[in-house]
Amino acid sequence: MKKSREIVELPIINITDGEEMGTVKSLIINPEKGTVDFLVIQHEEWEVSVKAIPFKKVVGVGEYAVTVDNESAIIDLNEIPIANNLMNKKVKIIGTRVMTRKGQLLGQIDEYYVNDDNGNIEAIHLDMKDHTEMVHRDAVVTYGEKMIIVNENIENYYITEEEEPTAPVLQEVPSVLNQEEEQASEQLNDLQKKQLELLEGKKVVKDITNQNGEQIIQAGTILSQDEIQRVQSEGPSVIVDVTMNVAE
CATH class of the missing domain: 2.30.30.240 (PRC-barrel domain)
Structure with missing residues (x-):
């Protein structure tokens, strides 16, 4: 168990190449589940877009670094609506x-x-x-x-x-739920509908696991609405994983 301040500013190391990919700038909270779903990356070459790592892709959080397998762990938040939505909720916890x-x-x-x-x-x-x-x-x-x-x-x-x-x-x-949270919930429902439209009928190109490491979608599966809804119920990091690993 780590204090949030022990994670922020840690270097992020790609263990495949042994290279530093930036530092942890902030943590993105999922208020519905009470989890940290993404680590936002600070990197001087990425000032235009916001890059992050799904917590599911983190190999370890040590005293001196956060480690990931390789560069494929990094996502652009602007390209993942549900992740961007979580960031825009601005749930910071400290000082609240x-x-x-x-x-x-x-x-x-x-x-x-x-x-x-x-x-x-x-x-x-x-x-x-x-x-x-x-x-x-x-x-x-x-x-x-x-x-x-x-x-x-x-x-x-x-x-x-x-x-x-x-x-x-x-x-x-x-x-x-206060009024703002109800509005956020409606926005989330809209995002989930868009995900259904985007992913239905596409082929999954690798096995998809949940946060416990259990396989929930097998590689080669053609996504149906029921399967997409099941993935959505597993949380943002899992739906991100599916979005990044489908083909027409």
Whole structure:
């Protein structure tokens, strides 16, 4: 598990060639899943377009570098609508205020912790008026651009930095969506419809796996609507992988 600040500014190394491809400029958050889906790359030769690496393509996040297999891990965000949409949501987490579902303002987040194997946001570090606490991911109801909503019984989700962030056994609470999030959800639905139109009938040229490494689409498959919808349900990084590996 890494602090977000431990990932930003790390060099990105292509382990096939042993070359540095830039540094991590920022992390792109998926607010619906509470994950880091992409690492934005800082490179002096790429100022015109925004390049990123899907977290799924990351081999490792070490103390000194982020490693990927080869240059094919890099994508142009402007060419992947769903990735660009996530970036435009501008969910930053650090510095965002935290409020309970019933409207009590608790403080703001000064750090968050990322599972360096799968990109899950495992915990947030909450700076309150008189103390700070590390809070398990299951306390979070909604990640918004300007506000993060959490459960009222926040103290039940406190963990120490030495503990592994295991989930408390509590009743699930339905997500709270404000107007901006509802609009974002509608935009996402439009993007998914466009993906259906773009991908239906195309041939997958390599095996596609989910974030757990399980094969979900076999190479040579001609994509149907059901298969595309199944891939969409796996998250942005998987649909990006499919988009990059299809042929007419």
